Every structure is written in C-alpha cells, then in structure tokens.
Amino acid sequence: MTLWGLMLVSGVLTFAIRYSFIAAEGHYQPPPWFALLLPFVPVAALTALTAPELLLVGGALDVGAGNVRLWAGLIAIAVAAIWRSTLLTIGSGFLALFLLQRL
Amino acid sequence: MNPRAAFFTGLRAVMPLLLGVAPFGVIYGVVALQSGIPALAAMAMSTIVFAGSAQFLLAQLVGAGAPFLLAAGAVGLVNLRHALYSASVAPLLARLPRRWKVLLAYLLTDEAYAAAIPHLLADARGPQSSQAHWILFGSGVGLWSGWQVSTLAGVLIGARLPADMGLDFALPLTFIAIVVPMISTRALFAAAIAAGVAAVALAALPYKLGLFLGALAGLSVGAALGRKPA
Numbered sequence: 001m002t003l004w005g006l007m008l009v010s011g012v013l014t015f016a017i018r019y020s021f022i023a024a025e026g027h028y029q030p031p032p033w034f035a036l037l038l039p040f041v042p043v044a045a046l047t048a049l050t051a052p053e054l055l056l057v058g059g060a061l062d063v064g065a066g067n068v069r070l071w072a073g074l075i076a077i078a079v080a081a082i083w084r085s086t087l088l089t090i091g092s093g094f095l096a097l098f099l100l101q102r103l
Numbered sequence: 104m105n106p107r108a109a110f111f112t113g114l115r116a117v118m119p120l121l122l123g124v125a126p127f128g129v130i131y132g133v134v135a136l137q138s139g140i141p142a143l144a145a146m147a148m149s150t151i152v153f154a155g156s157a158q159f160l161l162a163q164l165v166g167a168g169a170p171f172l173l174a175a176g177a178v179g180l181v182n183l184r185h186a187l188y189s190a191s192v193a194p195l196l197a198r199l200p201r202r203w204k205v206l207l208a209y210l211l212t213d214e215a216y217a218a219a220i221p222h223l224l225a226d227a228r229g230p231q232s233s234q235a236h237w238i239l240f241g242s243g244v245g246l247w248s249g250w251q252v253s254t255l256a257g258v259l260i261g262a263r264l265p266a267d268m269g270l271d272f273a274l275p276l277t278f279i280a281i282v283v284p285m286i287s288t289r290a291l292f293a294a295a296i297a298a299g300v301a302a303v304a305l306a307a308l309p310y311k312l313g314l315f316l317g318a319l320a321g322l323s324v325g326a327a328l329g330r331k332p333a
Contacts, residue, residue, distance in 0.1 A: 003140065003144055004147075005171070006161070006175060007144065007151050008151060010151075010152045010161060010174070011151035013175060013179045013182070014152055014153070014178065014179075014182045015208060017179065017183065017185045017189070018185045018189050018208040019204070019205065019208035020186050021186060021190035022192065022193045022196055022204050023204060023208075024193070025194060025196070025197045033326065034190075036326040036329060037323070037326045038190060039325075039329070040321060040325035040326060040329070041190065042217070043282055043286060043291050043295050043321065043325070044295065044297075044317075044319075044320075044321025045188070045298070045318040045321075046213075047282055047294075047295040047298040047299045047317075048184075048298040048299065048301070048313075048315075048318040049278060049302075049314055050278045050279060050299070051300070051303050051317070052302050052303050052306045052313070053274070054275060055299075055303050056303060056306055059307065072272070073279060076279045076280070077279055080279050080280050080282075080283035081284075084284040085280075086281070087119070089276060089277075089283075090119050090122075090273060090280060093272065093279070094269075094273075094276065097272055
C-alpha cells in the first residue's frame with residue numbers, strides 16, 4: 001500500500017508545482033522584476049535541458065572529437081539558425097550522428 | 104485560428120518529440136518492473152505522476168527501499184522546473200475556467216511546453232482571440248498518449264528491448280529546433296549561454312537541480328541585459 005500512497009503523494013506534488021502559477025494568476029501582484037524574467041523562460045529552460053545532453057558524456061565534460069552528439073548537435077544548431085525548420089534540424093542532426101558514429 | 108486548428112497545431116508540434124520520448128517510456132516500464140513495481144502500478148504511475156524523470160527516480164528509490172518522505176521530496180525537487188513553465192503560460196490562461204487550468208496544469212511537461220511555446224507566442228501576437236489553451240491541450244494530449252503507449256510497451260515487451268538506437272537524441276534535437284529560431288536578441292542569446300553553462304557546471308547536483316538552477320541563471324542574465332536599451 002505504501003507504493004500507491006507514494007505514487008499518489010508524488011502525483012499531487014507534481015500537479016501542485018505545475019498548477020502553482022496558473023492557479024495564482026490574477027490573485028497576487030508579482031514584483032515588477034518577475035515580469036522581466038518570464039520572456040526568457042523558454043530559451044533558458046530548454047537550453048538548460050539540452051546543453052548537458054550535448055556536452056556531458058557519462059557525467060563529465062567532453063568537447064573532444066569523440067563526443068559525436070556534440071558535433072551532431074552543433075550541426076543541428078547551424079541548420080536551425082539558417083533554415084529555421086524543425087524537420088530539417090532533426091533530420092540533419094540524426095544524419096550527422098549516423099555519419100559521425102561511422103567515421 | 105479556430106480551436107480545432109489550434110489543437111492540431113499543438114498535436115503536430117509534439118510529434119517529433121515522441122520519437123525521443125517513446126524509448127524513455129519503454130525504458131521506464133522496464134526499470135519499474137525490475138525495481139519490483141507491479142505492472143499495474145507501473146502503468147498507473149504514468150497517469151498519476153506523469154513526469155518521466157521523476158518516474159525513473161521513483162522506480163529506483165522504491166527498488167532501493169528509500170523512505171517515503173525522502174522519495175516524495177525527491178520527486179518535488181526533480182519537478183521544480185515545471186513551476187517555470189507554469190509561470191510562463193499562466194498569463195495566457197488567466198481567463199479560462201478552472202477545469203481548463205487544472206487539465207492544462209496536469210498536462211504541462213517539458214516536451215509539451217517546448218512544442219507549444221513557439222505557437223503560443225505566435226498566437227499571442229495574432230489579432231484573433233487567444234487559442235493558447237487548445238494549442239497546449241493538443242501538445243499535452245499528444246505527449247500524454249505517447250507516454251502511456253510507450254510505458255505499456257515497456258511493461259509488456261520490456262525483456263526483449265532492442266539495442267540502443269540513439270532515438271533519444273530526438274529530444275535535444277527538437278529542443279534545438281525550437282530554441283535556436285527564438286534567439287532574436289542579444290539578451291536571449293546571453294540567457295541561453297548562461298543557462299547552458301550553468302546547467303553543465305551544476306550537472307552533478309542531485310535531483311536534476313542543475314537544470315532548474317541553470318534555467319534560473321539564464322532568466323537572471325537575460326532579464327539583467329534585457330532591461331538595458333539595446
């Protein structure tokens with residue numbers, strides 16, 4: 001029974017975090033600096049998710065030629081910057097990964 | 104955009120992410136069973152908790168016999184970054200009835216938020232009344248369905264899991280496809296660099312706190328630069 005209790009508490013906690021600001025909207029007056037932060041949430045949060053995936057191998061920084069995910073990712077970044085296409089970015093990243101793994 | 108078009112915009116946007124999410128779901132199902140969690144509970148966790156990295160952690164903690172409060176606390180810390188997404192979409196959902204807010208909060212994940220955000224920003228700039236909730240609902244439903252199906256696959260066929268095919272690389276690639284075109288100012292560029300450097304530097308912190316603190320570093324740097332005239 002502890003397992004189900006733990007799942008329930010975890011679920012409620014997760015929901016509470018996701019609901020927090022959505023529920024509070026209109027019921028509180030955020031400080032002025034708060035509104036300045038919000039436009040940066042997508043770029044900051046998603047880069048924080050992505051950078052370790054490219055730069056860390058087994059928990060350690062690896063910027064060597066052997067870190068194929070880093071180089072494939074950099075190619076994808078260049079493709080995304082030039083063509084701004086989701087499919088092209090994902091396609092080129094996978095293609096680069098595939099080719100680099102076989103070098 | 105009408106509700107139906109908005110829903111399918113969100114649904115389409117999340118599709119590439121499913122390529123990377125599906126292997127995670129399968130692996131979660133396998134790890135949960137190996138931790139001694141019954142198949143039914145492993146499936147139920149995907150609907151009750153519905154948070155990939157937290158579910159992995161829970162499965163491992165249950166397997167290791169961790170104390171109840173520690174396990175619940177760990178889930179809270181791992182999911183802390185979702186508060187940022189909540190704050191980010193809150194102004195767009197302010198006028199909705201509560202049942203919408205509850206539903207969209209339940210569906211608010213890294214992937215669903217990431218897939219929806221470029222379309223949410225475009226929607227907010229548009230002249231028509233906002234369809235932000237339908238966009239988020241579309242990406243949320245897409246991710247939710249993919250997560251449930253892949254978890255089920257892991258629980259059912261886990262033992263015959265194919266070798267690592269590198270499909271999980273779809274996640275960083277899709278995030279790159281979303282983030283890079285959004286970087287239109289110096290402040291946004293600096294925010295990305297700060298967030299990436301901090302997240303890598305703090306990656307050794309437990310409970311994915313490096314991701315949360317990295318994002319906070321990016322927000323702070325971005326806001327500090329964004330305030331100054333360019």
